[in-house]
Structure formats: structure tokens, C-alpha cells
Amino acid sequence: MSAAIEGTFGGAGRRSLALPVTGLWRNGLLAAGTWLLASAVTYGLPDVITWGATELFAIVTLLGAAFFLVLSVTVHRLGGLGRTLVHYGPWFIVLGLWLAIWEVLTAKLGWLPKPFFSPPQGLLHVYVTDWERLLICVAYTGRLWGLGFFSGILVGFAGGVALGWSKRFAYWGMPLLKLIGPVPASAWIPCTFFLFPTTFHASIFLVALASGIPVAILTAAGVGQVNRSFYDVARTLGASNRFLIFKVAIPASLPNVFVGVFMGLYYSFAVLVVAEMLGAKFGLGWYLQFNTAYSAYANVYAALIIMALICAGLVRLLFVVRDRLLGWQKGIL
Amino acid sequence: MALAPAENAVANSIALDIEGVTHHYDLDGRNLQVLDDVSLVIEPGEFVALLGPSGCGKSTLLRLAAGLETPTVGNVLEDGLPIAAPNPDRILVFQDATLFPWRTVRDNVAIGLEARGLIREREYRIDEVLKLVKLEGFADVYPHQLSGGMAQRAALARALVNDPKLLLLDEPFGKLDSLTRLRMQNELLDLWKSAGFTALLVTHDVEEALLLADRVIVLSDRPASIVAEVRVDRPHPRRRDDAGLVALRRELLEKLGISHDV
Numbered sequence: 001m002s003a004a005i006e007g008t009f010g011g012a013g014r015r016s017l018a019l020p021v022t023g024l025w026r027n028g029l030l031a032a033g034t035w036l037l038a039s040a041v042t043y044g045l046p047d048v049i050t051w052g053a054t055e056l057f058a059i060v061t062l063l064g065a066a067f068f069l070v071l072s073v074t075v076h077r078l079g080g081l082g083r084t085l086v087h088y089g090p091w092f093i094v095l096g097l098w099l100a101i102w103e104v105l106t107a108k109l110g111w112l113p114k115p116f117f118s119p120p121q122g123l124l125h126v127y128v129t130d131w132e133r134l135l136i137c138v139a140y141t142g143r144l145w146g147l148g149f150f151s152g153i154l155v156g157f158a159g160g161v162a163l164g165w166s167k168r169f170a171y172w173g174m175p176l177l178k179l180i181g182p183v184p185a186s187a188w189i190p191c192t193f194f195l196f197p198t199t200f201h202a203s204i205f206l207v208a209l210a211s212g213i214p215v216a217i218l219t220a221a222g223v224g225q226v227n228r229s230f231y232d233v234a235r236t237l238g239a240s241n242r243f244l245i246f247k248v249a250i251p252a253s254l255p256n257v258f259v260g261v262f263m264g265l266y267y268s269f270a271v272l273v274v275a276e277m278l279g280a281k282f283g284l285g286w287y288l289q290f291n292t293a294y295s296a297y298a299n300v301y302a303a304l305i306i307m308a309l310i311c312a313g314l315v316r317l318l319f320v321v322r323d324r325l326l327g328w329q330k331g332i333l
Numbered sequence: 334m335a336l337a338p339a340e341n342a343v344a345n346s347i348a349l350d351i352e353g354v355t356h357h358y359d360l361d362g363r364n365l366q367v368l369d370d371v372s373l374v375i376e377p378g379e380f381v382a383l384l385g386p387s388g389c390g391k392s393t394l395l396r397l398a399a400g401l402e403t404p405t406v407g408n409v410l411e412d413g414l415p416i417a418a419p420n421p422d423r424i425l426v427f428q429d430a431t432l433f434p435w436r437t438v439r440d441n442v443a444i445g446l447e448a449r450g451l452i453r454e455r456e457y458r459i460d461e462v463l464k465l466v467k468l469e470g471f472a473d474v475y476p477h478q479l480s481g482g483m484a485q486r487a488a489l490a491r492a493l494v495n496d497p498k499l500l501l502l503d504e505p506f507g508k509l510d511s512l513t514r515l516r517m518q519n520e521l522l523d524l525w526k527s528a529g530f531t532a533l534l535v536t537h538d539v540e541e542a543l544l545l546a547d548r549v550i551v552l553s554d555r556p557a558s559i560v561a562e563v564r565v566d567r568p569h570p571r572r573r574d575d576a577g578l579v580a581l582r583r584e585l586l587e588k589l590g591i592s593h594d595v
């Protein structure tokens with residue numbers, strides 16, 4: 001990844017990395033410049049369309065510029081955090097540029113018109129005025145997602161192991177799984193209404209289904225692909241079937257299981273909107289639909305950004321868990 | 334040696350009888366005969382070496398003795414009883430080390446004890462066998478961090494920790510350098526003398542067979558049948574320049590050469 005960044009930015013990143021400890025962080029200075037530009041454009045040029053938080057956004061970007069200015073001389077004293085910041089230096093520069101361009105195209109020129117687009121201060125306005133509701137939505141979505149995702153991957157994992165291990169299970173289960181797999185979540189809504197006592201349960205089911213199916217398929221494939229000689233070795237050493245499943249098949253297929261969990265994570269986020277169609281009163285998915293219906297696209301974008309950030313955070317967390325559990329893979333892959 | 338024989342008087346070796354065994358494999362729908370009427374009686378505590386050309390069915394014979402397969406025709410018996418399933422009394426050290434990549438060397442060695450619920454009482458044995466195969470400094474590394482020879486030694490340790498009564502060895506020293514190989518051969522010999530198990534060793538090294546075994550069996554090309562059987566009545570430690578062994582070596586090479594030409 002760092003190689004890609006350095007390649008794209010003509011080695012700017014590499015040069016700043018090579019600076020002596022006491023030197024100036026050139027990319028920090030450049031980032032301060034682009035953020036200042038964004039701030040100046042926002043404050044200095046007149047808006048063609050008025051949006052609430054123009055001045056606030058100018059202040060925020062100005063603070064950002066000041067922040068990078070300070071960092072450009074102090075970053076080398078920050079140790080590990082500093083190195084991470086330096087690594088993402090080119091991103092900070094581009095982010096400032098992007099904010100400036102976005103600002104000009106929307107609020108200043110009106111080329112990207114209301115209500116389909118929103119300038120950055122439009123989103124900022126949403127966060128400032130609607131943060132309470134957004135927080136509640138995050139909490140509701142968190143509850144739904146947590147219950148659905150974890151029950152889904154648990155059942156998917158257990159089912160996948162059974163499918164991969166037992167021929168009879170595979171005979172009946174695999175065709176069913178292949179039939180169910182491609183059915184879009186919204187198609188389940190009618191029967192979930194009938195099957196589950198409350199719409200909340202139905203929503204949990206939809207999220208669980210979306211995250212459980214890839215886990216089941218990949219776990220089954222993983223267990224099916226385990227090198228036969230591992231079983232032979234374990235059997236000559238006195239392993240029971242139970243031992244073969246829990247100490248050979250499962251650890252050997254864990255890399256596959258994680259691929260399934262990553263896919264399940266993405267699918268579960270994609271299905272949240274559908275799941276929260278079922279009479280939910282709060283939740284990010286509900287928030288998206290509600291505001292789409294009223295053409296309040298700034299709110300939609302604001303909620304989407306929150307969802308994307310949460311999803312990215314969870315992916316990051318999952319990587320940490322995977323690296324902890326699959327440390328033995330280092331040096332093989 | 335560091336490894337004391339079992340405390341009580343329970344036999345720590347078993348007899349292996351291979352009675353008229355013929356074995357077929359199904360190779361992509363094609364029937365492949367691998368063993369042809371092989372009969373072999375191995376006494377308890379005996380050390381037998383198997384020689385034969387590549388692909389003749391040596392590993393197959395060991396798999397049958399381990400109970401991983403049942404012969405198409407004939408019987409494989411331990412102490413007179415048919416072998417129906419694998420049992421940790423009979424342990425096979427596979428031709429490839431086949432260490433579990435997600436377990437450290439120590440945890441690989443521990444598998445047999447874990448599987449049988451003996452890990453608590455016999456955990457100390459893990460360090461003993463690791464020392465025996467000179468891997469005590471590598472107990473906590475993962476298999477992919479080992480050399481091929483070290484992996485083979487770890488696989489040997491994984492078998493030895495279970496105190497087998499029949500040890501089936503499939504070219505266990507194939508990837509070792511000649512010095513380590515010599516040392517491991519001596520260790521194995523000492524171990525065999527002190528622990529008293531029955532040993533069946535597959536090797537392609539005639540000298541190794543002569544240095545270690547009481548009896549050397551030569552197999553023909555596939556389908557394998559026994560073409561020669563040589564008793565080595567020399568006391569240990571044996572010297573490779575011993576005139577008797579040199580004569581036997583020439584005899585065996587001749588037998589193998591003939592089987593190559595056919």
C-alpha cells in the first residue's frame with residue numbers, strides 16, 4: 001500500500017520519510033496549504049446556494065490547516081503515531097484539495113446542484129443539528145447489526161463445519177444453500193413477517209442470513225479441502241472423530257472461515273437498509289430511507305459516511321482478530 | 334537412554350503378521366495393483382528394514398500395518414488379531430513430515446497425548462523427545478520456520494512421545510545431511526534397544542538398512558512381492574566396513590538392480 005502511494009505521488013512521501021528526525025515534514029506543510037485553501041475558498045467566495053454551516057466549515061478547515069502546520073514541525077517527536085501520520089501524509093494533502101474542489105463545485109459554482117448534492121458544510125450542518133438523532137440511530141443499528149451478525153456467523157460457521165464434514169449433511173444442505181444464497185434479502189420479507197413474532201426479530205434474521213451464508217459456504221469449502229494426510233496423521237496418533245473436527249478440520253479451515261466472515265461483514269452492512277425497512281423507528285438504515293423519501297440528501301450522505309466509517313473500523317478490527325488467530329500463517333502467505 | 338522402558342511388565346512390543354496380502358488402489362477409475370501376495374512375519378521387538386524401488390508399494394504396506402487401509406486380499410494381524418483401525422500403539426512416521434502448520438513444534442508433538450487425554454501426566458515426555466531429536470531450542474516455532482530435516486525430526490518426536498509398541502518409519506532420515514543422519518540412526522537404535530518396540534523401517538539406503546535392521550526385506554517393482562530376505566546377524570554397534578556387511582550390501586544391491594531391470 002505504501003509503495004502504491006509513494007508511486008502515485010512521485011516519491012514525495014519517500015523524501016519526507018527520509019528527512020532527519022529534527023527536520024520539517026514537507027507533506028504536513030503541503031496538507032496545511034491545501035486545507036487553508038479549502039478554508040479560504042469557503043470563506044472568501046460567495047455561496048450561490050446557502051447552506052447552514054458555511055462559516056463553521058471554514059473554521060474547521062482552518063483548524064485543520066493549523067493542525068497540520070503544527071504537526072509539520074512536531075510530528076517526528078510523536079513516535080509510532082507520528083510515523084502513521086507521515087505515512088498518510090499524501091492522503092491529507094489530497095483530502096484538503098478534494099474539500100476545496102467539492103466546495104467550489106457545489107456551494108460556489110452550483111454545478112452540482114441542490115438537492116442531489118450537498119457542499120461539505122451541508123453535511124457539517126447535519127452533524128451539528130441532528131447529532132442526537134444520528135447517535136440514537138447508530139445505537140439502534142449497532143444492536144440490530146450485533147445480534148444479527150454474530151448469530152449469523154455462529155450458525156453459518158457451525159452449519160459450514162457440518163456441511164464440510166458430513167457427506168449426508170452436504171447431500172441435503174449444499175443444494176439448499178446454493179438455492180438460498182443468491183436470493184436477495186428483500187425477497188424474504190413476506191415470509192419473515194409470518195415466521196417471526198416481531199419485526200425486530202425479522203430484521204435480525206435478515207442480517208443474520210446475509211452474514212451467515214458466505215460464512216457457511218466458505219467454511220464448508222475450507223473443511224472439505226483439508227489435506228487428507230492431516231487426518232491420517234491424527235488418526236494414527238489416536239484421534240477420535242471429535243478431535244479430528246475440532247483440532248484438525250476447524251483450525252485447518254480457519255483461513256477460509258475468515259474470508260467468509262469478511263464477506264459476511266460487507267453483506268450485513270448492505271442489508272441493513274432493507275432490514276430496517278421492516279417498521280424500525282430508528283437506525284441508520286431507517287434514517288437513510290426516511291431522508292431519501294424527503295429528498296434530504298445531505299442527511300443521507302452524512303449517514304452514509306458514518307456507516308462507511310463504522311464498517312471500515314469493523315473491518316480493521318476483524319483484521320486484528322484474524323492476525324491474532326492466524327499468526328501461524330505469517331511467512332506462509 | 335533418557336527414555337526408560339515402560340515401568341510395568343506389559344509387553345512393549347507387538348508381533349506383526351502380514352498374511353498373503355494383495356492390495357489394489359483405484360486410480361482415477363483404473364485398478365492399480367500395488368502389493369502382490371506379500372507375506373511377512375515380524376517378531377515382537379524385531380527391527381525389519383524394507384528396501385524396494387520407488388513406487389513399488391512400501392508406503393502402502395506401512396499404511397496397512399498402521400490400520401489406515403484394509404488389504405484387498407489377505408490379513409494384517411497384530412499379536413494374532415486383525416488390524417481394523419489405527420491405534421496409537423502402532424505409530425506411522427509419514428514420508429512427508431506432515432506437521433500441522435497452525436501448531437508450534439511442541440504442540441505438534443503433543444497431539445498424540447492430547448488426543449488420548451494423557452497430556453497432563455505425560456507432558457514432561459515432550460521435552461524429553463524434543464531433546465532426543467535435538468529440537469529443544471525450536472519447541473515454540475511454527476513448522477514453516479523449520480528446515481526439511483528438522484521437520485522430519487519433529488515428526489519423529491511426535492511419534493516417539495507416544496511410546497509405540499510398533500514403530501512404522503517411512504524414510505524418516507531421507508532429508509537429513511549425512512552427519513545428522515548418522516546421529517539419528519544411532520539414537521533410533523539406542524531407543525529401540527531401551528524401549529524394546531518392534532520397528533519396521535522403509536528406506537532406500539541399503540547401508541542404513543544393514544546398519545540398523547535384524548532383517549532386510551527386498552521388494553520387487555510394482556506390484557511388490559518379496560524377492561529377497563537377508564538376516565543381518567551382527568551385533569551392534571556395526572561398522573559399515575565390516576566384511577560381512579560389505580558382502581551383504583553387494584548381494585542386496587544386486588537384488589535391487591535385478592528388480593530395476595525387470
Ligand SMILES: Nc1ncnc2c1ncn2[C@@H]1O[C@H](COP(=O)(O)OP(=O)(O)OP(=O)(O)O)[C@@H](O)[C@H]1O
Pocket residue numbers: 358359360365367385386387388389390391392393394428555
Ligand atoms: N491413495 C492412493 N490412491 C491410488 N493410488 C495410490 C494411492 N497411494 C499410492 N498409490 C499408488 O500405489 C503405488 C505405490 O505407492 P507407495 O506410496 O506405496 O510407493 P512407495 O514404495 O512408498 O514409493 P516411494 O519409495 O517413492 O515412496 C504408486 O504407484 C501410487 O501411485
Ligand SMILES: [Mg+2]
Pocket residue numbers: 391392393428503
Ligand atoms: Mg513411499
